[in-house]
Amino acid sequence: MSVSNVQTARMRNPRGEGGQLRADIIRAARRVLEASGREEAVTLRGIAREVGVTAPALYGHFADRSEIIEAVIGEAFGEFATAVTDAMSGITDPSERLRAGCRAYVHFAYAQPATYRILFTRQQPSAVPAVAAHAQGLFQLLVEVIADCVAAGFSGSRDPAADAVVLWLSLHGLAALPPSHPRFPWPDEAVLLDQVLSRSALLDVG
C-alpha cells in the first residue's frame, strides 16, 4: 500500500520526540506527491498510510490538510533554493556559475516534476509566504550573476534585471514543457540550455 514499499511497522516515538512525526509527515507527503504527480492526490489519509500511522495522528502537528500542503511547499522551495545556490557556490567564472545555477534549476524540475509544478504553476503560489521570499531571493541572485557576466565581458546584456526576467521565462519553459510533452522531439537538454542562455542572457557560449 505504501508508496515507497519499504514500510515496516512503525515504532511509537519516545516521549518528547513526537516532533519527529512532523518531519516524517512532510517527507511522506512529498513522496505521495511525486508518486501521484498531482497535488489533489495528496490526501491526509494517504499521507497517514505512507507514514504508517492513523489519520487522526496528523492532527497533533497540523491543524488541517492545507497546513500540511503549505509545509510541503515551504520545505520543497527551501530545498530547491539550496540546490541552485549549492550548485553555484565555489564557481568563480561568472558564466560557469550562471550555467551551473540554471542547470540545477532544470535538473530539480526533471527529478521532481510534481514538486516543481506545485512550486511554480499553482494558481497563486506566492500566496504561501515562504515561496514569495525564496523566489525573490533567487531572482536577485539571477540578476547579480548576469551582471557579473557583463562585468567580466561574457554577456552583452544592457539590462540584467530585464534579461533575468526573460531568462526565467525560458528556464521555466525548459523545466516544464518537456516532462509534459514527452513525445515531442526535444533537442538534447544541454544544447537547449546553452541556446537559452546565449539568447536570453546574451551569454557567449564557448
Added chain:
Amino acid sequence: MSVSNVQTARMRNPRGEGGQLRADIIRAARRVLEASGREEAVTLRGIAREVGVTAPALYGHFADRSEIIEAVIGEAFGEFATAVTDAMSGITDPSERLRAGCRAYVHFAYAQPATYRILFTRQQPSAVPAVAAHAQGLFQLLVEVIADCVAAGFSGSRDPAADAVVLWLSLHGLAALPPSHPRFPWPDEAVLLDQVLSRSALLDVG
C-alpha cells in the same frame, strides 16, 4: 449554484436533437474548469448541475468522466489553434505575422488560464491524440513563419526549427508564469513579448 448564474429551467430537447446536450456538456465543463481553475474540480455531477440536468443524463453521450475531460481538451485545443491561426491570417509582413501569432498564444493563456494549463502542463497531454496533432501543426507553423522572417531579412536565425523550440519555451514561460505569480513585478506584457521575440527568434524589433 450554477457557475454562470444564468441557469433557467432547462427544456428537454426535442426528439432527434438529443445530440445538442453533448455540446452543452462540453461547454458547461469548460465553464466549470475556468471557474474552479482545477481539472480535479470538474466533476461529473458539477457539470450536470451546470448544464441543468441530472448526472446520469451525461452517460447518454459519454462513457465516463474521463471521456468528457478528453472532449474538453480536444475542443479547447481546436479553439486555441484557431485563435492563433486566425490572428496570423491576412498579415503579409512575416515579422508582424509572427508577432500576432505569439500575441494570440499568450492572450489565450491569460483569458483562459486553467484551459491553457490543461492543454500544456498536464502530466502527459500528448496522450490525447487531438492534442498531439494540433500541437505538431502549430509548431510547424511557428517554424515556417520564422523561416519567412529570415527570408525577408527580419531575423538572423540560422536554424528556424531550433529557434522555434527556444521561442516556444519562452512563450510558455510568458503564458504560464505571470498568472501564477501575480505579485512579481512583471514588465509590461507587450514589452516582454518583444524581448522574447528579439531574443528567441532573433527578430529585429522596430
Added chain:
DNA sequence: TGTACATCAGTGAACGCGCGTTCACTGATGTAC
C-alpha cells in the same frame, strides 16, 4: 525503592459529504395501421 499520577503519542470508531456509476422507470413525441 515502590507506587500513584500526569503526560503524551498515538488509536479506533464514527460522522457527514460529494463523488462516479448503475438501474429501473417515466412521460412526451413521432409513427404505423
Added chain:
DNA sequence: TGTACATCAGTGAACGCGCGTTCACTGATGTAC
C-alpha cells in the same frame, strides 16, 4: 381521423467508496513523593 405502440431524452433512487475531521479512549513512559 383515431389509437396503439415504439422511441428516446431524460429522471430519481440507490450503491459503495474515500475523503477530512471529531471524539473518547489507551497504554507506555517519565516524575513526585
